[in-house]
Amino acid sequence: MAKELWEGNAAIAEAAIRAGLEAFYGYPITPQTEVLEHLSHRMIELGRVFLQAESEVASINMVYGAACTGVRVMTSSSSPGISLMQEGLSYIACSEVPAVVCNIMRGGPGLGNVQPAQGDYFQAVKSAGHGDYHMIVLAPSNVQEAIDLMVLAFDLADKYRTIAMLVADGAIGQMMEPAEMPPLRPLRKPEERGEWALTGARGREPNTITSLYLGAENLEVVNLRLQEKLRQIEANEVRWKEYDTEDAELLLVAFGTVGRICQTAVREARAKGVKVGLLRPVTLWPFPSARLAELAGQVQGMLVVEMNAGQMLQDVRLAVEGRCPIEFYGRMGGVIPLPDDILPELHKLEAAVGAG
Amino acid sequence: MQEEIIISGFGGQGTLFAGQLLSYAAMEEGFHVTWIPSYGPEMRGGKARCTVIVSDVEIGSPLVRRPSAAIVLNLPSMEAFEPAIKPGGTLVVNRSLIPLQSERDDIRVIYASATDMAIELGNVRLANVICLGALVQATSVVPVTAIERALDNHLPERHRKLLGINKEALHKGVELANG
Numbered sequence: 001m002a003k004e005l006w007e008g009n010a011a012i013a014e015a016a017i018r019a020g021l022e023a024f025y026g027y028p029i030t031p032q033t034e035v036l037e038h039l040s041h042r043m044i045e046l047g048r049v050f051l052q053a054e055s056e057v058a059s060i061n062m063v064y065g066a067a068c069t070g071v072r073v074m075t076s077s078s079s080p081g082i083s084l085m086q087e088g089l090s091y092i093a094c095s096e097v098p099a100v101v102c103n104i105m106r107g108g109p110g111l112g113n114v115q116p117a118q119g120d121y122f123q124a125v126k127s128a129g130h131g132d133y134h135m136i137v138l139a140p141s142n143v144q145e146a147i148d149l150m151v152l153a154f155d156l157a158d159k160y161r162t163i164a165m166l167v168a169d170g171a172i173g174q175m176m177e178p179a180e181m182p183p184l185r186p187l188r189k190p191e192e193r194g195e196w197a198l199t200g201a202r203g204r205e206p207n208t209i210t211s212l213y214l215g216a217e218n219l220e221v222v223n224l225r226l227q228e229k230l231r232q233i234e235a236n237e238v239r240w241k242e243y244d245t246e247d248a249e250l251l252l253v254a255f256g257t258v259g260r261i262c263q264t265a266v267r268e269a270r271a272k273g274v275k276v277g278l279l280r281p282v283t284l285w286p287f288p289s290a291r292l293a294e295l296a297g298q299v300q301g302m303l304v305v306e307m308n309a310g311q312m313l314q315d316v317r318l319a320v321e322g323r324c325p326i327e328f329y330g331r332m333g334g335v336i337p338l339p340d341d342i343l344p345e346l347h348k349l350e351a352a353v354g355a356g
Numbered sequence: 357m358q359e360e361i362i363i364s365g366f367g368g369q370g371t372l373f374a375g376q377l378l379s380y381a382a383m384e385e386g387f388h389v390t391w392i393p394s395y396g397p398e399m400r401g402g403k404a405r406c407t408v409i410v411s412d413v414e415i416g417s418p419l420v421r422r423p424s425a426a427i428v429l430n431l432p433s434m435e436a437f438e439p440a441i442k443p444g445g446t447l448v449v450n451r452s453l454i455p456l457q458s459e460r461d462d463i464r465v466i467y468a469s470a471t472d473m474a475i476e477l478g479n480v481r482l483a484n485v486i487c488l489g490a491l492v493q494a495t496s497v498v499p500v501t502a503i504e505r506a507l508d509n510h511l512p513e514r515h516r517k518l519l520g521i522n523k524e525a526l527h528k529g530v531e532l533a534n535g
Contacts, residue, residue, distance in 0.1 A: 005376070005383055005391070031395065114396055175418055176376065176391040178383040257418075264416030338421055 003178040008143050008168065009034035011179055012076070012102055015150035017042055020185045021100075022071040023049035025062035027081060030114040031170035032104035035076045048187075056081040060088030060101075067097035068209045070197025072154055072188075076102035078170070079120050080111060083128070089163060090129030094211035094222065096196075096229075098157035101135075102150075102166045104173040107334035115334020116169035118256060121311035124167050125285045132223055134230050135163040136237060137284040141259040143177040149282070151182055160233055161194070167284065169307065171257045171336065239282040240291060244270060248277030250349060251295055253316050254305040255281045258337060262305055265342040274350060284312070289319035296323035301353040305342055306330045325353055357412045359497045360420040362437055363484070364405040365429025365450070370484035374427065375406035377488060380510050381502035382410040390418040403432065410497050425495050427487040428454065429470070446494045448487045448529075466490045468532050474525065479518060482525040489529020500530055 006014070013035045016024075024039050036052065043050035049066075053059040059075045066073040077085065082103045092099050105120045107113040122128070124137045136156050140146035146168055153164035190199050198207055213219040241259075244266055245251065254262040259280035269276045279295065281288050296302070301324055304313045310328045317326055329345040331337045361378065363371045375391050382389040387410050394405040407423070409415050425446040428434040434454045441447055443462040452471030468490055470483035485507075492500055507522050515522075 003383060005379055005389075170395070171392060171418070174393055174395050176379060178389060260415075261417040261419075263414070267416065336419060338419060339417055340421055 003180050005176050006143050006147070006179045007034060007174065007176045008146055009104065009173040010038045011143050011147050011181075012150050012166065012168075012173075013038035014042065014181060015147040016074055016100070016154070017046065018182045018184050019151040019154040020072045020187055021048065021074055021154070022187060023051075023066045023073045024075065025051050025053050025059045025066070025073070026075045026077065027053055027056050027059050029078045029081045031106055031116070031173045032076050032078045032102070034173070035102065035104070056084035057088065060085035060092075063099050063101075064088055064092050064095070064097070067092060067099045068095070068198045070193030070199060072100075072158075074100035074102065076104070078104045078106045078114075079108050079117075082120065082123065086129040089127070089135070090131050090133065091211045092163055093127070093129065093133035093135070093226070094131065095209050096161040096226070097209060098161050099163050100153045100157050100166070101163060103168075105167060105169045107332070113334050114170060116171035116257060116307065116336060117332070117334050118169055118258070118307040118311070119332065120167065121284065121306070121308060124165055125287070125315070133226060134233075134285050135165045136160070136233060136286075138164065138166050139255045139259075139282060139284050140166065140168050140172060141256050141280060143172065143175065144179040145282070146172060147179055147181060156237060158194075160229055161196070162229070162233070167256070169257050234286040237283060238286045238288050238290075240288040241280045241282060243278040243280070245277035245279065245295065247275055248295075248298070249275040249300050250277070250346065250353070251299045251302045252276060252278045252305060252342070252346070253281070253292070253302055253312070254278065255284060255312065258305050258307055261337065261339060262342060265339040265346065268339055269343060269346055274346065276346060281312070287315045287319065289315070292316060292319040293321065293323065296320040299324060301325040301327065301349045303327045303329060303342075303346055303349050305337060305345075307336065308332060325349075327352070359410045359425060359495055360423040361408045361410070361491065361497070362405060362423045362426040363408070364403070364426065364433035364437060365484075367402045367404040368400045368481075369404065369429045370481055371404045371427075371429060372406050374484040374488045375408045377485075377503055377506045377510065378408050378410070378492070378498065380506035381498040382408075384505065385498050385502050387412060387498075388415050390415050392418045405433070425491055425497075427484075427491055429483060429487065430454065431456070446491060448490045448494070450483060450487060452483070464494060466494055466533055468529065470529075473528055477521050477525055477528070479521060482521060485522050485525040486529040486532075489526040490533040491529075493530040493533035500526065
């Protein structure tokens, strides 16, 4: 299929359809409303379910219900809306049903604004809902990657019976780039859904899906199983991209929109003879900790760049465990750092560690 | 090759669509391209701007502080971007709405009475395409024929009857850059 010019939000929506999305429940909020806009006509054309719920709380609980039947289901929102969904996400995690959530992040805290930001890193990666769980968190930095990761999100959610969350900022949602869509997958037949799914118990024992386990030992067993699953995901599903790291003496670490902006910073710094590379986490959870620890033995210092006050920074520090100096540059409130802002920070790091 | 182009004006002047035409043309010419709008609580008559980057290598940052070229359709845009253009760059000024001369001697400035010309052509909303013609001809970022094909393929259905005068507007802009 040839490349077409896709807007990020529309691309995410169409990619979900191609991946076999059967039901969508959501509520409009800038800067992700185009996801709903696209789905509102495409899902109807295809005879699938699109429902604009009365709130984000309703949306996530509709997702929970549909997920229990084993269909491919998702919701999408932007930061304040995702905050409202946390209780439902915790229930879904405990119930071990597959669901996909998309967060096109905007400036916060509070109602904040609608400009691009990455302030929801903690919320996504540490899982802001109650209890011990993690979601798989995928962070695209361009429209093609948003499409590819959207498809992956459905596959991983199914494979591990877990929540997969795509986090992109408003810039990726609003921008247009040439990208290629995967072919439209046929929808699964009801009998092809998981054996655990609630599909009607005629001729078999009823399945039960719950997040209520009275009794401490019961619930600990569930928790141990969840933890075992999370360890498997950590072992199998870490993804990241590297640029110019082979001979790097300094390393930039950044994700999403800032990740791609740092690619330009690397190119410009290299042109001036600075041996710098970039590691861009693609999965924010699980995090590429092992690779960062390895690179910490190679480079003389790292600069973490984010559109927040330093959230991923903590995970980089945990991975590196003091093996090399780590500096941070962040912008907040919807301000996007550009290469001109990042380069001076890189030169400061270079001077501090005596690289080059 | 990399061109970083800002197209800026009032909401309703077609800045975002002009940027999309350029993006379609660049994509079909085989370039990497990004189009990113300014967005927010916008309204008709408010500011509307997009940044288009066309490159022969993978594009990192989709935003720039100093573009290599710009189209400014109104006065606030002129004030914001005329000083920002990189030396050697190109600026297309909608003289109909901007009563200013550029003070830059290190860039090429093309003055187009685009809004007046658009009214003469029969539709005030063609000012964007006139300026795009001038910019494309002056920078050679894509061939003018690629913009024509983008108009053929991507002018919204409801504006189909305006295809002819869109192409006429494009060539008016090209002539300005030649002259």
